[in-house]
Amino acid sequence: MPKLPIYLDYNATTPCDPRVVDVMLPYFTEIFGNAASRSHAFGWTAEEAVDHAREQVARLIGAEPKEIVFTSGATEADNLALKGVFEMYSSKGNHIITTETEHKAVLDTCKHLEKKGASVTYLKVNNEGEIDLKELEAAITPQTILVAIMYANNEIGIVHPIKEISAIAKKHGILMMTDATQAVGKIPVNVDRDGIDLLALSAHKIYGPKGVGALYVRRKSPRVKVTAQMDGGGHERGMRSGTLNVPGIVGLGKACELCMEEMEAEAKRLAVLRDKLEKALLELEEAYVNGSTQHRLPHVSNLSFKYVEGEGLMMGFNREIAVSSGAACTSASLEASYVLKALGLGDDLAHASLRFSLGRFTTEEEIDYTIQAVTAAVKKLRDMSPLWEMFKDGIDMNTITWEHH
Amino acid sequence: MTYSDIVLDHYNNPRNVGTLDSKSNTVGTGLIGNNEWGEVIRLQIEVSLTTRVITAAKFKTFGGGAAIAASSLATEWLKGKTIEEAARIDNMDFVAALNLSPVNLHCSILVEDAIKASINDFLRKNGLEELSVAEIENADIEEEEDIFH
Numbered sequence: 001m002p003k004l005p006i007y008l009d010y011n012a013t014t015p016c017d018p019r020v021v022d023v024m025l026p027y028f029t030e031i032f033g034n035a036a037s038r039s040h041a042f043g044w045t046a047e048e049a050v051d052h053a054r055e056q057v058a059r060l061i062g063a064e065p066k067e068i069v070f071t072s073g074a075t076e077a078d079n080l081a082l083k084g085v086f087e088m089y090s091s092k093g094n095h096i097i098t099t100e101t102e103h104k105a106v107l108d109t110c111k112h113l114e115k116k117g118a119s120v121t122y123l124k125v126n127n128e129g130e131i132d133l134k135e136l137e138a139a140i141t142p143q144t145i146l147v148a149i150m151y152a153n154n155e156i157g158i159v160h161p162i163k164e165i166s167a168i169a170k171k172h173g174i175l176m177m178t179d180a181t182q183a184v185g186k187i188p189v190n191v192d193r194d195g196i197d198l199l200a201l202s203a204h205k206i207y208g209p210k211g212v213g214a215l216y217v218r219r220k221s222p223r224v225k226v227t228a229q230m231d232g233g234g235h236e237r238g239m240r241s242g243t244l245n246v247p248g249i250v251g252l253g254k255a256c257e258l259c260m261e262e263m264e265a266e267a268k269r270l271a272v273l274r275d276k277l278e279k280a281l282l283e284l285e286e287a288y289v290n291g292s293t294q295h296r297l298p299h300v301s302n303l304s305f306k307y308v309e310g311e312g313l314m315m316g317f318n319r320e321i322a323v324s325s326g327a328a329c330t331s332a333s334l335e336a337s338y339v340l341k342a343l344g345l346g347d348d349l350a351h352a353s354l355r356f357s358l359g360r361f362t363t364e365e366e367i368d369y370t371i372q373a374v375t376a377a378v379k380k381l382r383d384m385s386p387l388w389e390m391f392k393d394g395i396d397m398n399t400i401t402w403e404h405h
Numbered sequence: 406m407t408y409s410d411i412v413l414d415h416y417n418n419p420r421n422v423g424t425l426d427s428k429s430n431t432v433g434t435g436l437i438g439n440n441e442w443g444e445v446i447r448l449q450i451e452v453s454l455t456t457r458v459i460t461a462a463k464f465k466t467f468g469g470g471a472a473i474a475a476s477s478l479a480t481e482w483l484k485g486k487t488i489e490e491a492a493r494i495d496n497m498d499f500v501a502a503l504n505l506s507p508v509n510l511h512c513s514i515l516v517e518d519a520i521k522a523s524i525n526d527f528l529r530k531n532g533l534e535e536l537s538v539a540e541i542e543n544a545d546i547e548e549e550e551d552i553f554h
Contacts, residue, residue: 307467309469312416312467312468312469312472312473315408336443347441385445385467386465386467387445400436
């Protein structure tokens with residue numbers, strides 16, 4: 001019997017690795033200097049620590065330390081990249097290309113920019129969650145300044161062909177930005193190999209602390225500039241003012257170092273556990289995987305169990321197992337996940353989805369327990385579901401006149 | 406999402422899950438909601454043709470915890486009530502009894518609608534007029550009268 005509750009929501013956030021906490025601790029008390037204090041030893045040691053972390057972050061993504069701008073997280077990095085590029089290059093054009101399935105940090109920032117005069121193309125995805133590269137290229141206009149496409153999707157784990165996407169952008173002289181929050185530290189990401197000009201990442205998705213992240217901004221071929229979104233002391237080469245969160249940055253650095261060392265073995269271990277979980281749950285009738293299984297993060301599985309509703313299903317085991325549901329029946333809008341809807345999932349399947357995301361501390365024992373608990377809950381809920389009964393009776397759901405209130 | 410203990414109790418031990426014969430003229434079926442909302446509630450009542458008292462109630466619900474709990478509670482409330490009394494069950498009665506938060510208001514409305522739909526289905530099947538607002542409101546005084554002349 002594993003220790004309960006079991007955490008399988010690593011895409012939402014990860015626990016801080018104790019090794020990360022250990023290196024952070026002295027920076028709260030003993031080494032508390034302001035990294036911007038250039039005139040005394042307290043400042044120098046803080047600055048050294050930040051420089052070291054900058055190298056650790058840069059190394060994980062194949063960048064130069066000077067190309068790393070520390071932020072409060074990936075949301076801020078996404079905002080800085082999109083707004084910063086839009087403002088900096090407004091004389092060249094106002095068109096941005098992104099996808100329908102981006103994280104809200106990108107989608108809502110694009111919506112904001114539309115109000116400021118931007119024209120945004122939201123590329124559709126197919127039923128696997130993939131974009132059409134021809135459609136991407138066809139969307140490019142002389143006004144296009146930026147292609148912003150996530151490295152890996154948070155809900156379904158699909159990994160986009162960033163190298164191919166950036167090649168198209170480069171061909172047309174357009175900047176390529178990627179929200180790599182879910183990919184960095186999980187799979188190899190390299191800004192040169194992948195042709196990335198701007199990249200957002202966050203510490204708390206890779207066993208570092210919450211409230212710290214980074215934006216990679218390419219310095220050579222091309223030299224990318226972004227307009228600062230925060231005015232102040234000119235920290236981070238003027239791109240992001242604000243006293244540096246030294247303990248957080250130190251933690252991010254250490255988290256990156258650990259990922260660098262352990263990522264490959266961990267990905268292999270998690271893929272085995274994820275596949276075991278997925279295979280067992282797919283043995284249930286009318287169970288489906290959402291999104292591509294070909295190009296996918298090794299630790300993510302998004303499954304739909306038809307004729308049960310996600311939140312209702314989760315309630316069956318959420319005191320024991322923590323997962324996410326694509327159903328939003330608790331929200332006033334009663335909308336299913338926009339990512340799953342973008343894959344073309346019917347409402348019945350979109351409402352019935354669970355996202356399992358595994359991580360560093362997931363054990364096989366936990367996976368075995370999860371298989372048994374989820375299977376039991378699906379069966380119980382289906383016994384209670386009028387839709388399941390209709391399905392079993394062979395009634396075509398489309399022939400039913402639903403009474404709206 | 407945190408639910409009250411009574412919601413959890415109904416979720417874990419749902420009362421009267423099941424199916425009544427929808428073809429029987431003593432049974433009224435209310436099917437409310439749709440896939441789009443992620444909620445479908447089917448409530449069925451079995452009614453005495455002479456006394457108009459509900460003798461059995463069953464539900465099946467596709468939805469979240471609040472929808473399941475409200476449906477389950479509805480079946481408990483319905484048994485033993487006349488259809489006029491049943492028609493007066495208000496969605497806010499579920500909100501109060503289950504201590505539902507405002508985001509779950511919708512579920513309570515669907516269950517209220519499912520009750521009304523099941524009553525009307527029973528009445529229609531038996532060639533009877535659907536209940537008017539006045540009848541529902543005056544149920545207290547009318548409940549002793551035999552309308553089956």
